[in-house]
Amino acid sequence: MKVKDIKNIGLVGGGLIGASFALAFSLGGLNAHIYTRSKETLDASEEIIKNSLDELIKLGVKKEDEKDEILKRISYTNNLEEAIKDADYIQESLKEDYDIKRKVLADVEKIISPEIPIGSSTSGLKATEIARDMKHPERFFVAHPWNPPHLIPLIELCKGEKTDDKYIYLAKELFEKIKKTPIILEKEVLGFVGNRIQAAVFREVLSLVLNGVVSMEDADKAVTFGPGIRWGIMGPSLILELGGGSEGIAGFMKNIGPSMELWLEDLADWDKLPISPEEIGEITAQELRNRDEKLGNNRKSLGEYRTKMLVEFLKLHGKI
Ligand SMILES: NC(=O)c1ccc[n+]([C@@H]2O[C@H](COP(=O)([O-])OP(=O)(O)OC[C@H]3O[C@@H](n4cnc5c(N)ncnc54)[C@H](O)[C@@H]3O)[C@@H](O)[C@H]2O)c1
Incomplete structure (x- = not known):
């Protein structure tokens, strides 16, 4: 896969980070499909996105007439399959918990093909451990943002023991394309950089x-x-x-x-x-x-x- 082929982003988890990430991808011209597990969390996600975009308009970063187009690129669903079936890249932003991340990633792997990259927003868990039970851990890595990801440029890309470098380089290009500043960590360290x-x-x-x-x-x-x-x-x-x-x-x-x-x-x-x-x-x-x-x-x-x-x-x- 080439970065130009990445058009649809699946956001698995749409809390504070997942929602802001969706806005970051949409601001970068990509489609962002958010999955969260309940109607309430989806509504909260939509509110974060709308408020953040209004703030950008108020500060003159975006114009009022760009708003509809940016919002149109973002979709919301409680159905995991709907959110990720056409995804070319997945950003996982679930609660910071190995069991939750592992369980939902097992469901994700049943839906998407093996070459779709998956980056995790985790702040402190290890990629190797999150990917422990994955069928294709080679496409999994940490893509750690700083809050809020639609504003802060840094993305820390960190490999797990089984990650294939090609996915890290692809993610680096993807984040550069949406004006982020990715860095690559060659070793797993607590807290990243x-x-x-x-x-x-x-x-x-x-x-x-x-x-x-x-x-x-x-x-x-x-x-x-x-x-x-x-x-x-x-x-x-x-x-x-x-x-x-x-x-x-x-x-x-x-x-x-x-x-x-x-x-x-x-x-x-x-x-x-x-x-x-x-x-x-x-x-x-x-x-x-x-x-x-x-x-x-x-x-x-x-x-x-x-x-x-x-x-x-x-x-x-x-x-x-
Ligand atoms: N908040 C920050 O400043 C920050 C910064 C960088 C990275 N992160 C990381 O981003 C990730 C998400 O953090 P957040 O701050 O957005 O948290 P959050 O609580 O706002 O969102 C968590 C999401 O996980 C979902 N979720 C929780 N339990 C679930 C379950 N059992 N099954 C399915 N979905 C479930 C929630 O519905 C929600 O969509 C974490 O890994 C965190 O470490 C957070």
């Missing part, structure tokens, strides 16, 4: 706050207006390439490397959260209350501010 980096940064933020070095508010400012704003343009290695004068990152490491090693020794290295989720929530709630209303000072307005800024950033990157 993005979540590991996010966890490492958050561990240090929390550690600095708990050690009384800064408030959560100032730690967040430090990330947003320091490294974070640069990382949104290019990754940490390329940023350091610009920080070492004529020798680039090698020069940076020669100059700053010895200091960096001292910082590394001093960084947090705990592997269990030192305080409860509720306590982390309370520290963050205080920060939220202190924020300017225009920047979002409750969960709803913060989310709207995030989306507005994200869209401007995506425009600069040519990703929307």
